[in-house]
Amino acid sequence: MVSCIDWPVSSAGATPLVRFEDVSKRFGALTAVDGVNLEIAPGEFFALLGPSGCGKTTLMRLLAGFAEPDEGRILLNGEDIAGLPPHRRPSSMMFQTYALFPHLNVEKNISFGLKQRGWNKDRASARVEEMLRVVRLEGLNLRRPDQLSGGQKQRVALARALAVQPKILLLDEPLAALDRKLREETQLELKAIQRTLGVTFLIVTHDQDEAMVVSDRIAVMNEGKIAQIGAPHEVYEQPASRFVAEFLGEANLFPDGAHWHLVRPEKMTLSATATPGGMAGEVMEIAYFGDRTRYVVKRPHGQVLRISRVNLGPPLSLEVGDAVWASFAPDSAVTLAS
Ligand SMILES: Nc1ncnc2c1ncn2[C@@H]1O[C@H](COP(=O)(O)OP(=O)(O)O)[C@@H](O)[C@H]1O
Ligand SMILES: [Mg+2]
Known part of the structure; x- marks a missing residue:
């Protein structure tokens, strides 16, 4: 081998x-x-x-x-x-x-x-x-x-x-x-x-x-x-x-032909209003950790996204079931080799 x-x-x-x-x-x-x-x-x-x-x-x-x-x-x-x-x-x-x-x-x-x-x-x-x-x-x-x-x-x-x-x-x-x-x-x-x-x-x-x-x-x-x-x-x-991406922390994975793009939860942003290029979804879970809040968002075709937001200011006024838009900067996506 x-x-x-x-x-x-x-x-x-x-x-x-x-x-x-x-x-x-x-x-x-x-x-x-x-x-x-x-x-x-x-x-x-x-x-x-x-x-x-x-x-x-x-x-x-x-x-x-x-x-x-x-x-x-x-x-x-x-x-x-x-x-x-x-x-x-x-x-x-x-x-x-x-x-x-x-x-x-x-x-x-x-x-x-x-x-x-x-x-x-x-x-x-x-x-x-x-x-x-x-x-x-x-x-x-x-x-x-x-x-x-x-x-x-x-x-x-x-x-x-x-x-x-x-x-x-x-x-x-x-x-x-x-x-x-x-x-x-x-x-x-x-x-x-x-x-x-x-x-x-x-x-x-x-x-x-x-x-x-x-x-x-x-x-x-x-x-x-x-x-x-x-x-x-x-x-x-x-x-x-x-394997490494998923074993070390949480991973949002987006398929692209034979490859996957990885975006970590803290590199995604969440908005309660439609954002250009944002991925629409519905809030499934909100977990407050003090220093940050973690959101689980489900897209219409079923993909589940994990988004982590540092609580620098007031929390987003979101509830489970609300419509949201998730996005990330293109340079925060990493292409996985396998
Ligand atoms: N003395 C042994 N005899 C038979 N199987 C063993 C023995 N020691 C470890 N194994 C097996 O080898 C694999 C690796 O074990 P181990 O090195 O203890 O894993 P880890 O420390 O990563 O949990 C496991 O499937 C375990 O059951
Ligand atoms: Mg061991």
């Missing part, structure tokens, strides 16, 4: 810390990871984003050494890491479930990997204190996991994974168990920690907002393959395919 990846797999210039070369992994008849090519630069915050079951965790486990690829190579700093067990790799993984040791206190959870690696007591306790400062859990050394909130457990798991000074930290859906507000705060904190420490972070998530907020670049995955790699604004504004 010919793969036609025409976007840059690397960030310009930097020597990659990680390089996946035509990597595939099968489970019986299922190809979980299918011919992946991907480079991660030192110091990058890189996200693997895609729907559940698309192969994100499998790809990360191959890098961590919990599984070996059936095809292809994984290079770390230019060296093939095939066959190296997880603890001999310069990576550290934080699991979705945190996997804290319930019978060990915070301090012992964080120093666990240091002990394994033969750090002496003084050096290990200094490192534990440093990590507690980084994740803002000073003073909680002696608590057990069952005496911590969900957010605190997440921080202990992060501190434990970072303590061993990995070259790359692997985070598998690290914030999935937190409620929305805490998750959003923690996203910004993760980004700040990454920037401060300068460690390369690879995060797996199915949440497009999370990937866009935290990462420098995103690889969007679908059915084991990379659908697109780019900076958050690139994958959102210039999606390579209909």
